[in-house]
Amino acid sequence: MIDPLAWLILLPLTWAAIAFLLGPTRGGRIAQAGIALQLVLALWIATEVAGGSSRQHAAGGWRAPLGIELLADGLSAIMLLLAQAVALPLALYARAYFTDHPAGIRHFWPLAGFLLAAMNALFLSADVFNLYVTLELVGLAAVGLVASDSTAKSVAAALRYLFATLVGSGAYLLGVALLYGTYGTVSLSELAPLVEDAAPYATLLAAGLMVAGLMLKTALFPFHFWLPPAHGGAPSPVSALLSALVIKASFYLVVRLWLGLLMPVAPPAAAQLVGMLGTAAIVWGSVMALRQPRLKMLIAYSTVAQIGYLFLFFPLATHTAPDAAQSALQGAAMQAVSHGLAKAAMFGAAGVVILSTGHDQVARLGGITSRLPLTVFTLALSGVTLMGLPPSGGFIAKWLLIDGAISSGQWWWVIAMIAGGLLTAAYVFKILRHAFLEKEQSATFRRLPRMLEWPAFALALASLAIGLRASDLLRVLGAP
Amino acid sequence: MSGLAFDILLVAALLWSAARALTAADLFRAVVMFIVFGLLMALAWARLDAPDIALAEAAIGAGLSGALLLDTVGHLRAKKNGSRQ
């Protein structure tokens, strides 16, 4: 009757188009209703997957290799759940934010709808060419959102982002072309056994192109140059969506391809190299975050650093013992989820600060503790997750990654992670230290609608609580 | 055999027009070379027995993209002249 897979894609496509027709005010209402329904569908899929049954769907009724297949397994289910769970509070937040500060609202809802549809389609697709189309959709939607307040700064950031994402998907597409030329199919399920049996050089080249293209889209160091201006310069609801979800989409795809297709041909040295880039990202992103005078730029650089942890998955899971690979995957998934929740909360809180004080200079945050206590609490809680302190989701994530590093005998990644944790603590405490200072004489605060602070706080709380319910999440992931 | 000779010529022209489009000093010439490149691509698609793509490339690839680019060059020139006055 109701197939959650198909509806998770069709529902946001439909409400995006309708929101375009209706305009921002009524569009916002229909968007919230749509996202709420999507969350129910995603929960449904996750429960089913945790129960041990994965779901398939053959678009057009044609099975692979002729048609395009959709597939929901544990990893897809978690990502789908994350996307809808972050999107719902952000939708509430965005309505309050744009009511107060209407620049950039005009096409926000249709763009956000297409973005969600594209990400859901990406998480569900099992066809490398279809994945290319979803990647382009995600990229163009994100660029449109970055440009939405259309100032010189944000337009330049959007354009830089657009070129990066186009080069990334171009490399991915060339990889798809090589795979099709080699094997005659673009279906992941058909490709997997073929790649394992025989891998000519073209396959290796395709693997390199696809992974490199996706790393560019995920902004892994040294491809991170486009991220801070794009995420730091966009309106806050947009920054939250981009930092929490959009980069996770391309990261998910690298993991999906690596696990499902490319691992047999991947040389271990390549995985070590990716891990080293991840480490460099952790260090560089954190140091740069520490040096930023503006709160949103600080948070954006923190994203660059947190992406680094995600990529530690590759050396830990490539040609290592099954239990090490298992904890690496669990750790990466936990990191994606907890960072998604915490970062959405942080950008949300930064937006509150900007609307209330009119600026986001870290050095002038003094006094916000007494005026915006909930927002400071939000920043602190999400900081706990980013640092990886117990009982947060970030703690479980880093603990699982460290477990994977130790059981695969690669202790050097443990050093990287601990150093990263300390650096994270440094920039989180920098924010809090300034927040707890006395109010400056000149500082003014505006009263804000309540629906602005609470969704961000809920997200921060969720990023902490997910650590307590980690076993449920891992059960969804662990299912075949 | 004449087919192959034609293909080699076509490929050479494609590469040449692409190189000129990327490197020509004058922007207007570069855009014109880009449109030539699009039309040659349409020819290549026809040689690859892909008439649908040839049609689309000529209409959308060379046509629409070319029009967009040319219009932007015109816009750029108008802007430059306007700021000089």
Added chain:
Amino acid sequence: MKTLMRLLVLAGCAAFVAVAGMAMLVLPEPPIRLAARVSAELGNSGVKHPVTAVLLNFRGYDTLLEIAVLLLALLGIATAAGGDAVTGRRLHGNPQAFLQSLARLLAPLMVMTAGYLLWAGSHRPGGAFQAGAVLAAGIVLLYLSGLLPAPAGPSWLLRLGLVAGFLVFVAVTAVPLFSGGQLLQYPPDMAGALILLIESGLTLSLGLILAALFLWLPDEHEEAEE
């Protein structure tokens, strides 16, 4: 420094060409032949032209997402244009009379060509995209000759026209789900009719979208804000 960078990039690209070229020359026969499967199922696709069959039946889901990409680009452009409403480009000076008579002559021809391409798509090269492109050219021509008034901001009707094709496509995609089918699964005897329905909607909307891509580009003299 800059020359060094240039040399490095060019050398990298040359190395890539060499490696990729070699890899492609030693490629074995592909183990799967999709072309054969397409011909085998062509009879059940509702159309006679294999490319159209792939585009709107076997891989129709790709095409649905591709229309979404076009709409997204349009949204991005409307956003980038800034201001409260899209004012679109303005005509500078009066268009010449000959352009007007040319447009009067060509416009009906273009509509007919678009109709022909649309109809032809089911059994030979052509289809909604090519037809939409011709339609778009017609709209732009009418506009440049001053026969079509400038859109004073995207009215409700215009927005409906822009998304109508997409909404029809989504509807056809969703309907089979209610009877336990897969998305975009056509009943075999109705496949031809449904594909034509989708393509007709798309031709109209694609014509408008492609024309709008051209006409909505930010123009020079409208920046009054800031």
Added chain:
Amino acid sequence: MLFALTGIVLFAGGIAGMILQSHLLRKIMAFNIFGSGAFLVLVGLGQRDGQIDPVPQAMVLTGIVVSVAATALALALARRLLNLTGEMRFPREGPDD
């Protein structure tokens, strides 16, 4: 096969142009050129035995439409940047106000 090899050259050249050219219009043309290169590989390699394969042809049709969409968006953003800054290249990274 000849066309597939040409595609590789176009792809590499387009990427080089994307990196090396600073003018935004040239970057946009470079994007179209490396896109065309990838399309040529897709069809040329898929049909290297001379048999027509409608599947990559349909994929390229999809790809061309996606490219045009991206081109139009890039041009709109570039023109907006031109209107705001008077330049058609990226502004130098300035210190954040």
